[in-house]
């Protein structure tokens with residue numbers, strides 16, 4: 652496993668990491684989560700991604716219990732959480748990045764994770780109803796109080812990220828260090844175009860999500876919806892059209908041919924492609940089973956095989972369907 656700096660910060664994260672969306676508290680219980688995290692750790696993963704809203708707090712509880720049982724030294728792993736949607740009802744508890752919510756939310760997450768601090772904390776979405784300045788001050792205070800080490804954003808526009816950075820600079824506050832966008836062979840524009848100027852200008856690092864487009868890029872949806880897959884979960888129904896899209900699945904078949912030539916799986920090729928972008932600090936993978944972790948982590952060995960010629964062929968197979 653290689654370790655990369657998180658943007659311009661000094662923190663090093665494994666180029667492949669592991670997140671808990673959909674899986675923990677839904678598909679995966681305490682024991683399975685622990686096993687999945689242990690397999691990732693054995694492969695060199697040092698970053699575990701979470702969010703308050705995942706399974707309404709349960710995902711944090713499960714990860715917290717697993718970390719406690721696994722007993723790894725705190726210095727050796729990086730844990731995140733994210734805030735915006737909230738898990739209780741009320742005008743200051745949902746869909747907000749106001750100071751009151753954020754200050755309360757971090758305490759809840761730390762309790763569920765059984766940690767004194769999280770390494771990374773993200774503003775999970777932009778909040779058009781709270782001044783960015785209020786959010787920046789709250790995130791700064793969260794870091795100053797030792798409850799988080801670095802803060803960043805997730806799916807913010809380039810303009811809002813730059814505004815947050817400039818407010819922090821003006822007031823000598825903690826600056827946003829990282830952004831968490833979706834990035835995979837079918838979702839590219841934000842990372843490759845919209846954020847293009849941010850990397851050099853403000854040194855933002857990326858922790859990217861859904862590298863396999865929820866499983867589409869493994870090739871497993873080419874013959875329909877497999878039993879036990881994410882597409883069979885009732886509340887994930889919104890993904891089904893995309894996962895079973897004929898053109899995309901044909902493009903995935905072409906990727907499969909390239910993968911075969913390189914001696915890897917389609918999933919490994921798709922993950923390696925994300926990691927091959929130097930703007931990406933870490934590719935956050937997801938897994939509902941240990942075998943998936945074992946397969947996916949080997950993608951690190953595929954990254955050096957992505958020569959300019961291979962990348963051109965991957966583009967030719969998929970770019971027509973990418974946003």
Ligand SMILES: NC(=O)c1ccc[n+]([C@@H]2O[C@H](COP(=O)([O-])OP(=O)(O)OC[C@H]3O[C@@H](n4cnc5c(N)ncnc54)[C@H](OP(=O)(O)O)[C@@H]3O)[C@@H](O)[C@H]2O)c1
Nearest residue numbers: 670671672700860861862863864865866880881937938939
């Ligand atoms: N910031 C945000 O807004 C945001 C949003 C989404 C995700 N995230 C983060 O990013 C992480 C990864 O996202 P994701 O789970 O959507 O990633 P993904 O890699 O696109 O999808 C992972 C899912 O694909 C299937 N899969 C993975 N490896 C496989 C393999 N080798 N063979 C067959 N199936 C395989 C599994 O689902 P099944 O086995 O159930 O089919 C797995 O749960 C999340 O856990 C979360 O931490 C962040």
